[in-house]
Amino acid sequence: MSGYQEVISDPSYAGQVVAFTNTHIGNYGTNADDDEAIRPYCRGVVVRDLTVVPSNWRATRDWRASWSATTCPPSPASTPAG
Numbered sequence: 001m002s003g004y005q006e007v008i009s010d011p012s013y014a015g016q017v018v019a020f021t022n023t024h025i026g027n028y029g030t031n032a033d034d035d036e037a038i039r040p041y042c043r044g045v046v047v048r049d050l051t052v053v054p055s056n057w058r059a060t061r062d063w064r065a066s067w068s069a070t071t072c073p074p075s076p077a078s079t080p081a082g
Helices: 004-008 063-067
Strands: 017-019 044-047 074-076
Touching: 004 063
Parallel strands: 017 044, 044 074
Antiparallel strands: none
16 A cells, blocks of 8 residues: 555544645546545545646546545645745
């Protein structure tokens, strides 16, 4: 297990807030084949730069769409300047 999708849906992270330290999260998008479970188990997620448009051919949805309607919505750590 090494990806953000697997971490969020892994039952071993139940009740925890996960802070991702990689510069970009969401580049690969998500797909049902890579879920560890049918729902996220973590309590929250903190990212610095959430990618809006996935660039992987296997992606069936973007990261925000996958998790926003659940109990584990994304929470950007900072707002990009612009």
